[in-house]
Amino acid sequence: xxxxxxxxxxxxxxxxxxxxxxxxxxxxxxxxxxxxxxxxxxxxxxxxxxxxxxxxxxxxxxxxxxxxxxxxxxxxxxxxxxxxxxxxxxxxxxxxxxxxxxxxxxxxxxxxxxxxxxxxxxxxxxxxxxxxxxxxxxxxxxxxxxxxxxxxxxxxxxxxxxxxxxxxxxxxxxxxxxxxxxxxxxxxxxxxxxxxxxxxxxxxxxxxxxxxxxxxxxxxxxxxxxxxxxxxxxxxxxxxxxxxxxxxxxxxxxxxxxxxxxxxxxxxxxxxxxxxxxxxxxxxxxxxxxxxxxxxxxxxxxxxxxxxxxxxxxxxxxxxxxxxxxxxxxxxxxxxxxxxxxxxxxxxxxxxxxxxxxxxxxxxxxxxxxxxxxxxxxxxxxx
Ligand SMILES: Cc1cc2nc3c(=O)[nH]c(=O)nc-3n(C[C@H](O)[C@H](O)[C@H](O)COP(=O)(O)OP(=O)(O)OC[C@H]3O[C@@H](n4cnc5c(N)ncnc54)[C@H](O)[C@@H]3O)c2cc1C
Numbered sequence: 001x002x003x004x005x006x007x008x009x010x011x012x013x014x015x016x017x018x019x020x021x022x023x024x025x026x027x028x029x030x031x032x033x034x035x036x037x038x039x040x041x042x043x044x045x046x047x048x049x050x051x052x053x054x055x056x057x058x059x060x061x062x063x064x065x066x067x068x069x070x071x072x073x074x075x076x077x078x079x080x081x082x083x084x085x086x087x088x089x090x091x092x093x094x095x096x097x098x099x100x101x102x103x104x105x106x107x108x109x110x111x112x113x114x115x116x117x118x119x120x121x122x123x124x125x126x127x128x129x130x131x132x133x134x135x136x137x138x139x140x141x142x143x144x145x146x147x148x149x150x151x152x153x154x155x156x157x158x159x160x161x162x163x164x165x166x167x168x169x170x171x172x173x174x175x176x177x178x179x180x181x182x183x184x185x186x187x188x189x190x191x192x193x194x195x196x197x198x199x200x201x202x203x204x205x206x207x208x209x210x211x212x213x214x215x216x217x218x219x220x221x222x223x224x225x226x227x228x229x230x231x232x233x234x235x236x237x238x239x240x241x242x243x244x245x246x247x248x249x250x251x252x253x254x255x256x257x258x259x260x261x262x263x264x265x266x267x268x269x270x271x272x273x274x275x276x277x278x279x280x281x282x283x284x285x286x287x288x289x290x291x292x293x294x295x296x297x298x299x300x301x302x303x304x305x306x307x308x309x310x311x312x313x314x315x316x317x318x319x320x321x322x323x324x325x326x327x328x329x330x331x332x333x334x335x336x337x338x339x340x341x342x343x344x345x346x347x348x349x350x351x352x353x354x355x356x357x358x359x360x361x362x363x364x365x366x367x368x369x370x371x372x373x374x375x376x377x378x379x380x381x382x383x
Contacts, residue, residue: 008304009075016068017075023052024083032084035210036354039202041166042087042210049091050121054080059099064116070245070307074252078300081256085358086210088256092249093162094118097366098125101171101242102189105229110189114169123168128158128190128216129239136371138173139182139236143218145174150225152176152188154196154218160365164214165199168192171242172216173235185235189227196221207357244316247323247366251303254323254330254362257355258299261330261337262292264352268341279340288336295329302326317379324372327362334359 009017028045035042049055057073059065068076073095081088099118102111102125117123134140143156154174161170170190177184190197200215230238266289269280279285303326306318334356338345345352363369 008308009071013072013075016072017079019052020054020076020079021082023048024079028080028083028087032210033348033351033354035084036086037209037348039209041212042084042090043166045087046090046124046166047121049087053119054091055094055121055124056099056115056119057095059103059115059119063103063111063119065099065103065119070248070310071304074248074255074303074307077249077252078256078259078303081253082260083256084210085253085257085355086208088253089162089208089211090124090166092246092253093127094124094167096246096249097127097242098167098169098171100245101127101187101229101238104241105187105234105238106189107226110227110229114189117168123192124163124166126161126163126167126170126216127242128161128170128172130160131157132159136368138239139185141173141175141185143172143174144178145176145186145188145223147176147225148222151222152225152227154188154190154221154223156218157200158216158218160203160213161216162211162213162365164212164216165202166212170216171229172218173239176232176235180233182236183233185239186232187229187235187238188223189229190221190223194221194223205361207354207360209357243366244319245310247319247372248303248307248310250362250366251299251306251319251322251326254326254359255296255300255303257359257362258292258296258326258330258333261333261352261355261359262289262296264350264355265289265292265333265337265340268337268344272342285340288340292333292336295333299326299329317376320367320372320375320379323367324369324376327359328369330359331363 053066056065057068061067077092131141145152145154172188172190176186196219198217202214269285270278272279303322306322338352338356344350
């Protein structure tokens with residue numbers, strides 16, 4: 001079942017959506033429950049996504065990328081998330097918070113060195129901003145980078161890093177001038193094999209179990225001095241710009257989960273008979289399905305509008321609105337879909353229970369719903 005409106009999609013974007021939908025059903029769906037149960041990273045699928053150009057979607061072709069537009073990108077993330085949210089976040093993090101800042105703020109030499117590897121999927125990327133003491137208040141991070149001859153020397157610890165241990169390279173925010181507060185933060189590109197970098201114990205997460213999340217530990221970690229993105233001291237601004245963009249990917253991930261939660265709810269409500277009729281004939285169930293479907297179309301439309309207008313002046317505001325609405329409504333949809341499944345929804349045998357766990361984090365990472373509301377209100381109320 002798909003009630004999806006094609007409004008505004010080009011022929012090329014429709015073809016891309018169909019191709020990724022097929023790929024997700026044929027290559028990702030088999031084994032998705034096992035990978036979740038076994039917390040197994042989808043290594044084979046990552047290689048195939050690289051071959052399809054899905055790991056360098058926003059990278060220009062001169063650096064080996066597929067050169068897609070942001071709307072095509074959110075369509076791709078949605079289709080992957082509909083089948084496996086873990087695979088979707090693995091892909092979106094590499095595209096959005098690693099390739100994107102390197103492509104926008106990296107020197108020509110850095111782009112030549114790193115982007116072709118990422119875009120081909122020969123390696124994936126990660127992004128290190130969060131620390132145990134600094135989450136929403138990202139400017140209070142304490143990981144330190146000091147210049148020593150031709151190298152930066154990093155000390156500190158990053159927490160909750162997606163793709164940690166699987167990635168070949170990380171964009172890392174570190175304090176290079178502790179006296180300068182947020183203006184003393186610099187964005188550095190750190191290869192996974194840099195001496196002094198290690199990966200901590202992976203998090204035992206309640207959802208997204210087939211994606212990898214772990215701390216990054218820097219102990220006198222040495223990185224080339226020219227691995228800086230933008231200017232020294234511009235790292236906080238670069239992090240915020242990156243997150244403005246990457247929220248589109250999380251909004252799309254939520255839309256994909258929402259789509260699947262609705263499909264499962266409709267399928268179950270038609271098949272399950274109680275009081276002599278399918279439960280789909282009970283008005284209480286119909287109302288849940290109607291709300292899920294309406295909020296899905298609204299979330300998808302807002303996400304696509306935000307993606308299409310990414311470079312315009314209201315782009316960041318729309319991205320926050322899309323991330324807020326899509327993640328909150330997808331959580332409601334998974335709650336209601338599970339409710340429609342009754343006791344079976346509480347069983348690991350049913351797909352909705354995995355989606356219910358996976359969707360929860362979408363209101364938390366890449367800026368909580370509270371932070372999105374703060375960003376939106378600040379845009380509207382600042383003098
Ligand atoms: C699965 C997963 C993957 C992640 N991947 C990455 C990654 O790849 N890279 C990375 O850098 N980080 C990553 N994160 C970290 C994530 O971005 C943070 O968890 C998130 O930004 C929230 O920070 P926090 O957990 O420290 O919560 P806190 O900032 O401690 O917030 C706790 C609560 O307080 C609220 N709160 C905080 N400040 C305010 C305020 N001023 N007003 C109102 N409410 C407030 C928050 O909204 C939240 O509800 C990941 C997290 C998870 C769970």
